[in-house]
Amino acid sequence: MSEHVGIQDKNIELNPDGKITAANADEFRQELLELVESGILQITINLNNVDMIDSKGLAVFIVCHKTLAAKGGSLTVISDNEELCNLFHLMRFDEHFAVVKSE
Amino acid sequence: MFEIKHNDLGFELKMSATLENIDLADDFFADYLIKNDISTNHFSLRILLRESMLNAVTHGSDTDPDLIVNMEVQVSSDEIKLAVKDPGEGFPWQDKKPHFEVFEESGRGLALMHMYSDAINYNEKGNQVVITKKLQIIGEK
Numbered sequence: 001m002s003e004h005v006g007i008q009d010k011n012i013e014l015n016p017d018g019k020i021t022a023a024n025a026d027e028f029r030q031e032l033l034e035l036v037e038s039g040i041l042q043i044t045i046n047l048n049n050v051d052m053i054d055s056k057g058l059a060v061f062i063v064c065h066k067t068l069a070a071k072g073g074s075l076t077v078i079s080d081n082e083e084l085c086n087l088f089h090l091m092r093f094d095e096h097f098a099v100v101k102s103e
Numbered sequence: 104m105f106e107i108k109h110n111d112l113g114f115e116l117k118m119s120a121t122l123e124n125i126d127l128a129d130d131f132f133a134d135y136l137i138k139n140d141i142s143t144n145h146f147s148l149r150i151l152l153r154e155s156m157l158n159a160v161t162h163g164s165d166t167d168p169d170l171i172v173n174m175e176v177q178v179s180s181d182e183i184k185l186a187v188k189d190p191g192e193g194f195p196w197q198d199k200k201p202h203f204e205v206f207e208e209s210g211r212g213l214a215l216m217h218m219y220s221d222a223i224n225y226n227e228k229g230n231q232v233v234i235t236k237k238l239q240i241i242g243e244k
Contacts, residue, residue, distance in 0.1 A: 019129075022157055023122040052129065052146075054153045055211040062206060083146040090218055092205045 010073070011042040017049035020057035029060045033067060041073030048080050048102065058091055065097045078102050104171065107131060113176035113183075120164030120172050120189070125156045128174065135176075141183060142239045147219040148183065151234050154212040155187040163189025163230055178238075182221070185234045193229030 012035060020028055035043065043064065047053075065075045076098040079085055088099045104119045105127055114135065118124040132152050136145045156172065164170040175186040201217035203210040216223060222235040 019126060021122075021126060021129075021153065022161070023126050052149065052153070054150070054157060055209075055215055056157070058211055059208040063208060066206065083144075087150075090215075091203075091211060096205065 010040055011044070012040050013044040013046060015046045015049060019052040019054075020050060020060065021052060021054040022056040025054075025056040025060050028057070029063060032060065032064045036064070036067050036071065036073070041068065041071060042076075043068060043073070044076045044078060046078045046102075047084055048078070050079070050084065051081065053084060053087060058087070058093075061088075061093060062096075065093075074098070076100060113178045116174040116176075117171055118174075119168040120160040120166055120170045121168050122157075122160060122166065124172075125153060125160060128156055129153055132176070139178065141178065143183070143236055148185075148236060150215055150219050151185055151236065154216050155185060155232050155234060157212055158194065158232070159187050159189035159191075162194065163191030165191075180238075182235055182237050185236075186231060187234075188231040191230050194225065194232075196225040196229050196232075 016028065032043065045061075061075070061077065068075050074097060077088065077093075078100045080102045082101070085099060085101050088094055093099060104117065105124055106117045108115045116128060116131070118128060129149055129152060133145065133149055136148060141148070152174070156174065159172040160166055164172060170190050173188045175184075177184045177186075199213060201214045203214040216234065219236075220234045221237045224233045225231065
């Protein structure tokens with residue numbers, strides 16, 4: 001469901017679009033876990049084209065973070081959407097992985 | 104099934120209990136909020152709709168497309184109310200606290216509903232939730 005905009009060594013940047021919600025969260029989770037399984041250790045998810053994430057979508061981010069951290073990797077989330085950045089803050093995700101507000 | 108009826112106070116939605124219909128309901132609601140110039144944070148209201156519908160579809164209806172979830176939206180001069188009802192046995196709201204663990208996969212929905220709303224009330228059985236969000240009064244500081 002995401003456009004892969006770049007793969008370098010063990011890093012990848014993903015550009016999902018639309019919504020990350022209960023209707024597609026399982027698909028997104030599978031995509032991320034397959035990347036980690038393939039050896040990717042640094043995942044950057046650019047949410048500039050995402051306008052909504054619900055509780056099921058949020059769970060995917062914490063699963064991805066936990067899976068990467070267990071392998072010594074890390075997750076970074078980028079968004080220019082103040083509401084989404086605040087949502088990640090309310091869920092205290094920014095205490096555990098990087099949530100970057102882009103211009 | 105996905106039916107919307109407009110009325111003087113807002114609208115009523117009846118839909119089959121599917122995850123895809125929650126996205127359709129959110130799309131309709133987002134458009135409704137813009138067209139009716141609802142003066143509060145639209146993202147907050149959409150989260151409230153989504154999480155209440157998600158509970159009704161998954162917990163209240165077991166994501167069974169033969170079951171129907173109802174939602175009524177009523178807008179007044181100072182608040183908007185979302186009432187969501189499912190055909191399930193009811194949510195044990197008396198025992199549930201809006202608490203979540205950051206590393207747990209579940210439990211965020213209820214916490215989000217409390218964070219983004221001004222009031223949440225259930226019927227006795229627990230299969231209907233009424234969520235209230237205050238509107239910003241034009242001219243009020």
